[in-house]
Amino acid sequence: MDPILDGLNHAQREAVTSSGSILQVLAPPGSGKTKTLTARVAYLLSHHGYQPQDVICCTFTIKASREMRERLAKLIGGKSESRLILGTFHSICRRYLVKYGYLIGLRRGFGIADSDDTRAIIRRTIKRLKSSIEPKAAQGRISRHKAHGRSPEAVAAKAKAEEQEIVDIYRDYESALAASNLLDYDDLLLRCGDLLREHPQCVSNVQAVLVDEFQDTNIIQYELVNLFASKNRRITIVGDPDQSIYGFRSAEIANLKRMQRHYSNTTVVLLSDNYRSSASILNSAQEVIEQDTSRPAKALQATHSFGTLPVLRKLPTPGAEAKWMVLEIKRCEAMTGGLLRMSDFAVLLRSASLSTQIETAFGRAGIPYKMVGGRKFFDRTEVKILLNYMRVVSHTGHSDALLNIVNVPPRRIGDETIKQLTGGADKAKVPLWDFIKDVVRGRRSTEKKLQKAAEQGLCSLMKLIEASRQKLQDCEDASAPRVLIEFITERLSFQEYLIRAYPLDEDSRWANVKELMHQATEVAAFEEEEVDKEMDLPEIEGVEQQQAHAGEEALTRFLANVALATEITTKDEEQEGDQPKEKVTISTIHAAKGLEWPVVFVPAVYNGSIPHSRAEVVEEERRLLYVAMTRAQALLYLSLPIRQPRLGEGEDGSTTLTPFLPPKLVTNRFRLTGPPLHEKAVYSIADILRRPRPSLEDMYRGLALLPSTLDDRWTPEGEEDRTKFDGTSARDVDEPNPKRRRSDMHQGPGSTTYMSSAGYTMNNSTQFTVPTTVSSGFTSARDYITANPEPPVESTSKSKPPADVAVANKPSASSSTRKDGLTQASISNFFGGPGLQKREPVIASRAQPQPQPSRRYGQPAQSQYLTQSVPPALSSHRVQQRPLQPSRPTLEPTNPNGYTWMAAPSRPGPKPRMSVTQERTGNNVSAGTAGTGASEAKPETSTRGFQAVSTFHTTTMSMVQQAPRRTLGIRRSMNGWQDRMKRDGGGHVS
């Protein structure tokens, strides 16, 4: 068998081997589109005899390109993958323009205008034109025009009155770019289109063109695809309309249809098997996307088991939300016996700005993370300064870069001087730099005489730039970027400057400078390794421009890479051990496109965040949530703070759950707290990840460090669980809730205050008083447990105690050396005991006839039964007997389109129904919009009384802090939580 087709299913193979010249692979997330595309590249090379340099493959991000190159290296080997023309549209276009741009009159050594340049230029012209348009808005509209290929003239032609202003700015902006020899992101595509239209011979070698994530291409990119393929007309694209999330950047889903219309011989292959996510995750995501009624129904079939039901968690505040993630990550890590590592977790955000609280919480908890997307390394001011120096050195006509550094570090060149200089340069119609040079040399003068100090400053700047340019001339290899950075930092006494300017964090800023140097070095090394990184086309007489000067070339390329880079490609930062960095990923949803993680958190799913308050198209926001959810393989956590202080001015800051998660969907497809992670749940995770199941011993091992084996630090309604505190704790909560405070004052500590903030039934409230009252008096968990060997009777009968509570309450707990009553024995019970290990394969593959939410196994009673060696089937029977009264219609695990349950189509009967019932009762909270926390009164009891009990072991331990500077150790006071909160709130530590 052809190794290329290994591990592909029938439909995938069909796509890979299709003889169709125009091929569209349309498929839902996780169906192996990228895998298929990669295989097709390999297939075309090996079976059609195409040369790698004759194949163009466009991915959406640089990261995706890298990954594909790596995958191909494994698939075909022989280094031929390095000759592929593979990259983002922008980087491929840049390569063509570097080689052939002169054919369309492009000046050599052009730079790329990043969004800062763009913004600066637009701001300047708006000021000059005295326009009242927001720079941001102007920028967006100009880019939109460009992305549709509309020149200023074209816009002007049919512009309405108010558009006229934009046209002026647009024109001005274009000429400013030209003056600085800059191309912006849109220009890269546009000009490359121009080039290939006028000189198709540049791509006359191209045999095949492949595009990933085609649903996110814009019109220009679509045209580019056609131009690339103009010789051989062999195009393969993969995409998924449901995952189109770049409409704000003028991406058009319609390109799919457009292509079908354009090429009547288009072959369309649909894939429907999902290999990534558990069926329960898929179900919920599917229901989200199906709310879009304009969308045609699509087949989507899970190949994995039902797995663990996704979580929709409510928490008091964003800060609590972040802490909750910390706890859940630690809980998952500790309870899965080494199955999950830090790099298996991802936090996906609608906006990068949401990351701050998460980052601080992770930092305090010692959870290693990396932030991708959002604020970029190359955007940091200190880095930016050096880069701008390099840009000026590389091309002195780059006036914007020059303006950015002309007075950094301070050279006594202020607003007035700058006004004189730019005004003079404008008048003389020469570039700013030339004008400055002339002024310094006394060949020209400004209207008003410059101050002496300013002139001196200009003089020293000129000397520096000239010296740097000389340095560059002398450096004739790829090390130029690094040499220059070093030279400039040296000459500027940059480190001293940083110390002076940023006394608070000069060290981290200097570290960034070091990192920049490192980046420059890496680029150099990279170049030497892969000389043929830039493709060469021996084609026609289109001779590439003489490489001019290797040093200059390396410099422009470095700067271009910086402008096009999303994140730094640091191979192995923080050495600190030979381990490859194990880190949680924090990312924007956009940047997570195409990726997958075993465990995914999507915080802040409230109205205003997603859909974003400024979003133009709600459907796109829904797709965004869909994309985020479908990144998860085994565990999916959505969450929201019920109060967001910064939101809504005079309001109480309460949030509303995103409309994309209507109550019915939440009730049916989500649980409200993190799942119990007992043996079977863990096995199911392992199976979905296709990893070996951890041993029970390993699973026990981590437990000692956990404050709780359950997600019970907050109530399912998202309030502080008062049983975790004594009465004074309100102020220890990171974001004190004013309401809560007030009620504290009225009712005094230690009482049942917290009920006032949640609409519990009386029935429940009587239960609450027990633990709450006790908590202020008892001295140790064990005391309490021995004093109350059994939970309150009604609770046992009416509610379902969390699994580990049942365990913790067993008398055997008293033998524990732990004060929380968690013994090895009880832990073992929790997991069902070693004896049970082999009893059932558990939810495994699609062959498994009964899709049951795995959390069923986590039901409290269950673990008790398990300890008694009752087979799961039986225990579920027992569970069903419990007096459950779901207040809502019990749902079939329905699935309108009939695909969600296909993982086990054979017997959908009563079983699933029962499981869903359990879901409901397990989390008896209002599934409705998260409002003020008023939950519906429900007949069934809550687990409150038990949470209190479980609290007792919870409170005794606090997490072990790994990071040395983060203090803490194992804490055994009854105030574990409380102390921790204090610390967490208080920040600094030893």
Next chain:
DNA sequence: TCAGCTTTCGTTTTT
């Protein structure tokens, strides 16, 4: 006129 300080405002998503 410059530099440094305080104040204010607003905060999507990305190549």
Next chain:
DNA sequence: CGAAAGCTGA
């Protein structure tokens, strides 16, 4: 919190 505008002493 970071950028940008405003204010004030040198």
